[in-house]
Amino acid sequence: MSVRYIGAIMIFVSCGAYGFLLAANYRREERSLVELVGLLTHMQCELEYRLTPLPQICANAAREATGCLRMVFSVLAQELEDQISPDAAACMQAALLAVKDLPSLSRKALLALGNSLGRFDLDGQMNELSAVKQQCATLLEQMRSHRDVRLRSYQTLGLCVGAGLAILFL
């Protein structure tokens, strides 16, 4: 009898934890996008004022960033320094392949950023950076507009599904 209760509790806890995990990922995605927007602004300033070459900009961005983004930008800087890939887009793809647990929206934005890097003169590059920044800002806005509802939904759903399954199990 007690084993059955223990099993039910475990089902409830794991479903609830999964719901909370989804909510945490949502917050992580949001934080990552906010950080990426900050990094893009930093890159724009660096470019506009100092015309810094791309490997150095990425190395600087890696120093500014935290977590997954730090990894992405440091691998990207290294790829650019190694001069093995034919263009910056290929370097970004290699960097994204190397960092597995990057939030998906940030991954998409970084892929778009990679496709735009090193292809244009200063004005063109600034415009491209602005476009990626705008894309991130739009995604952030969408995330924030439904943020509370979604977070509550994930957590409640996790708990409710856990409770339902636990009842069925019992």
Next chain:
Amino acid sequence: MKCAWQELLAILPPAMRPEVDKLGREDAQELRLRLGRPVELVTHSGSRWLPRNISAQDISFVIQTASKYSPWAASTVSQGYITAPGGHRIGMCGDAVVKADKAVGIRTATSLCIRVARDFPGIAARALEISGNILVIGPPGSGKTTLLRDLIRQISNSGSSITVVDERGELFPAGFDQGRRTDVLSGCAKSQGLSMAMRTMGPSCIAVDEITAQSDCQALLQCGWCGVRLLATAHASNLNDLKSRPVYRPLLDTRLFDNVLVLRRDKTWYTERMMVCL
């Protein structure tokens, strides 16, 4: 002889590197890449051909890596060249992009000429005895920049503070000894750089590579009148050739340069006194 050879290899497509390294490490002068044709490696003893046809991707790779994937940092593309890390100059040919009657870039490059920057410490030791302003002349590829580089180093080590206005970043790339009292202003247009160096660095000597425009001559004259010793290079096969070119007239008329070092094709040089020639 010193050369940033690894930097040169690093800008080439990876598949091409071992072969170029094997054939050209000792005496490569130029590397010519032409779309759809084999690579030409020019050495002192003549041309060698690599059994590999150049693709558009190869040319794009060289341009991307030489500019460190940063077209905005290679503004000289509008003038048809990029200076790669190590001071190697890459000349480009292809479809030019023209805006308002002015070339602003190369849309599709079809030929690249990579000139290997080499340093020969000591070749200008003989020129150290020469006083006054010095102009180094010679045909393309005769070693004007190489001679000027060593002359700067020798003068710097002999006790004069010298400011170098290195528009193309070719004179003292990373790893080349620039002497104890040398300050380098690179990437800046010569005419502007000369005036900046004059006003801010208080040099006893100013050096500049490849005078090509009236504005460069005017800036040199301004510096010369302020009592600064000048070192410069110019394209000309000999003194008569120099005199026949209108752009250099102001320098000759004012007798700004006392001495001319004339380089021959075989890279030897001799000195001419300007006073005698005029």
